[in-house]
Amino acid sequence: MTADLFHHLDAVLERIRSAPTVWLGTDFDGTLVPHAADPGDVALDAGTKELLRDLATRPRCRVAVVTGRSLADIRRLVAVNEIAYAGNHGLEIQANGLDHRDAAAVLAREPLERAALRLADELVGLPGITVQDKRLSLAVDYYASPMEIRRIAVSAIDAAIGGVPELFARHGVHGSEVRPVGAGHKGTAALRLREHQSGPDALPIFLGDERTDEDAFQALPDGITIRVGDPRPTAARYRVDSPQEVARFLHRLRDTLAS
Numbered sequence: 001m002t003a004d005l006f007h008h009l010d011a012v013l014e015r016i017r018s019a020p021t022v023w024l025g026t027d028f029d030g031t032l033v034p035h036a037a038d039p040g041d042v043a044l045d046a047g048t049k050e051l052l053r054d055l056a057t058r059p060r061c062r063v064a065v066v067t068g069r070s071l072a073d074i075r076r077l078v079a080v081n082e083i084a085y086a087g088n089h090g091l092e093i094q095a096n097g098l099d100h101r102d103a104a105a106v107l108a109r110e111p112l113e114r115a116a117l118r119l120a121d122e123l124v125g126l127p128g129i130t131v132q133d134k135r136l137s138l139a140v141d142y143y144a145s146p147m148e149i150r151r152i153a154v155s156a157i158d159a160a161i162g163g164v165p166e167l168f169a170r171h172g173v174h175g176s177e178v179r180p181v182g183a184g185h186k187g188t189a190a191l192r193l194r195e196h197q198s199g200p201d202a203l204p205i206f207l208g209d210e211r212t213d214e215d216a217f218q219a220l221p222d223g224i225t226i227r228v229g230d231p232r233p234t235a236a237r238y239r240v241d242s243p244q245e246v247a248r249f250l251h252r253l254r255d256t257l258a259s
């Protein structure tokens with residue numbers, strides 16, 4: 001059962017206060033910033049950057065951004081050196097002393113490129129659609145598209161990967177992802193980053209808003225897992241409404257770690 005985070009905030013902050021160390025993992029789009037019609041049209045405000053840096057430099061806290069964007073893209077958008085990054089839903093990871101690229105994803109590069117070219121050909125130009133080849137995975141965003149265009153996109157994706165054993169698709173609310181079969185995900189990335197940055201005993205906190213974040217919620221059953229957005233079935237323990245509420249929680253987290 002998922003509970004409203006702010007109804008249980010005192011208990012959550014108490015758990016954080018009494019934990020030896022804390023590992024904070026967070027998604028980016030829809031979690032730290034609102035979704036934008038064009039994913040290229042997003043900026044992280046200076047206050048949130050400063051907050052992430054502040055949290056990451058607390059002795060008891062480490063921070064990672066775990067996103068569907070490519071590693072290069074997320075590093076450019078967040079631009080905080082003190083934190084770790086996982087791109088492509090965890091298929092590429094960079095932290096201090098860690099540089100990881102998923103082997104299954106590297107092997108699936110050729111079929112992925114073929115699917116990207118075919119989908120660009122069929123879908124680019126339709127209202128609200130963007131197709132992004134992120135090298136290790138492929139994103140089709142249709143956040144700003146009318147329902148019939150979304151349906152066309154989903155059928156085109158299913159057709160493009162039909163009979164391609166290396167790839168599978170996941171269709172979400174804001175867009176679809178084409179990913180390599182057998183590769184890691186946000187859950188494997190969260191566990192790897194927590195272990196690397198903080199050690200296995202750190203209390204994990206994970207924030208995210210999309211289906212791919214469910215992998216991280218499931219991988220951290222004892223953690224403080226927080227789904228952002230409308231109530232809907234989730235493995236997360238808590239829920240907040242919006243990126244504004246995420247910022248409000250992160251401020252309280254900072255105050256707790258500082259006290």
Ligand SMILES: [Mg+2]
Nearest residue numbers: 027029030210
């Ligand atoms: Mg998201």
